[in-house]
Amino acid sequence: MAPNAFKHGLSAEDAAAAIGQGLTASGLRHTSEAFPIGDGGDGTIALIADRLGAVRVKATVRDPLHRDIDTWFGLTDDATTLIEMANASGLRLLDTAELDPLIALSTGTGDLIRAALDLEARRIIVGMGGSATVDGGVGILQSLGARFLDKHGDPLTGLPAALTALDSIDTSQLDPRLANCELVVLCDVDNPLLGPSGAAAVYGPQKGATPGSVQQLDSCLEQLANVVAKTTGRDMKTVTYGGTAGGAAAGLYGLLNATLAGGIDYFLDITGFDRSLETADFVITGEGSIDDQTLQGKGPMGVAVRAKKRGIPVIGLAGKIPLTPGPELKKYFDILLPIGNEPSGLADALENTAANLSRTAEAIGRMIALSSTGLE
Missing domain, CATH: 3.40.50.10350 (Glycerate kinase; domain 1)
Known part of the structure; x- marks a missing residue:
């Protein structure tokens, strides 16, 4: 069954x-x-944690509107950490009237990744379904030390809406522990980052985006992709599964070289x-x-x-x-x-x-x- x-x-x-x-x-x-199975959507990580007998570790993180909330992540015997993006950055954390992907950020998911690194995680698996964000992962990346700068070299404020003014990304302060940790992103959709089938167009409306803000968000993600390509040489625009979680999958691939995996196959493999x-x-x-x-x-x-x-x-x-x-x-x-x-x-x-x-x-x-x- x-x-x-x-x-x-x-x-x-x-x-x-x-x-x-x-x-x-x-x-x-x-x-x-x-x-019971999960394909990367909200709830997948909880199923994996239960199957693997992971310990649930409590953590205080920031929700999509930067309010402190209490949540958890899983930790297995082999130092694998299991993170549910929806626990920190999910739609279910916001009231309908609060939904606005022009201001919602995935920062809390980055907080969970840092907490995992504090416990010397060697592999971090992030299930990205159910997010309230269309920020290309900039919230996660900011939490991990990346700085998103305008043409004057000043940090952008008002993200993700301000990404159209992005000129450069400072990665010098990224958490150095990431270099010794495998980062796997479980994806429940295979949409590209941009365009009519992209993160903003397809999933923005259910996260509160109006037709006008869908276009704005798509432009924000395109500019982010352009600057990431100049920074790391990785193409967020064409990577498979890039549209997952409002482009967060593409962002973690672009700046952190995360592995993007089809959710259901990875789930079935890791759970035996x-x-x-x-x-x-x-x-x-x-x-x-x-x-x-x-x-x-x-x-x-x-x-x-x-x-x-x-x-x-x-x-x-x-x-x-x-x-x-x-x-x-x-x-x-x-x-x-x-x-x-x-x-x-x-x-x-x-x-x-x-x-x-x-x-x-x-x-x-x-x-x-x-x-x-x-x-x-």
């Missing part, structure tokens, strides 16, 4: 539990394993998912919607690819599926089932996600049991 979170409806852990309850209620004789497949006869996965976009590296797709390599049937559950799934979806998902029980509005559907998952899983269990009886 390897579901992703059902966005706004159910966490991945609760989704797996609901599926398990349904299978138990079906009377099917079976063993099962709950293996393939070992669990060794004893599986069926895999049940799911999330809020399974459609053609799922094929672009979403969580259920990562699960399905690995299961199909082993010849294991995959059942996909979702609040929404296509009326006629295309051949690529059918290639990876043997069965696709919508979990809704009757016509309803979105609010009702979200409220009933757990009950609908359990009911659908119970039906699956009964069908498997009937099929097995028939075969005998």
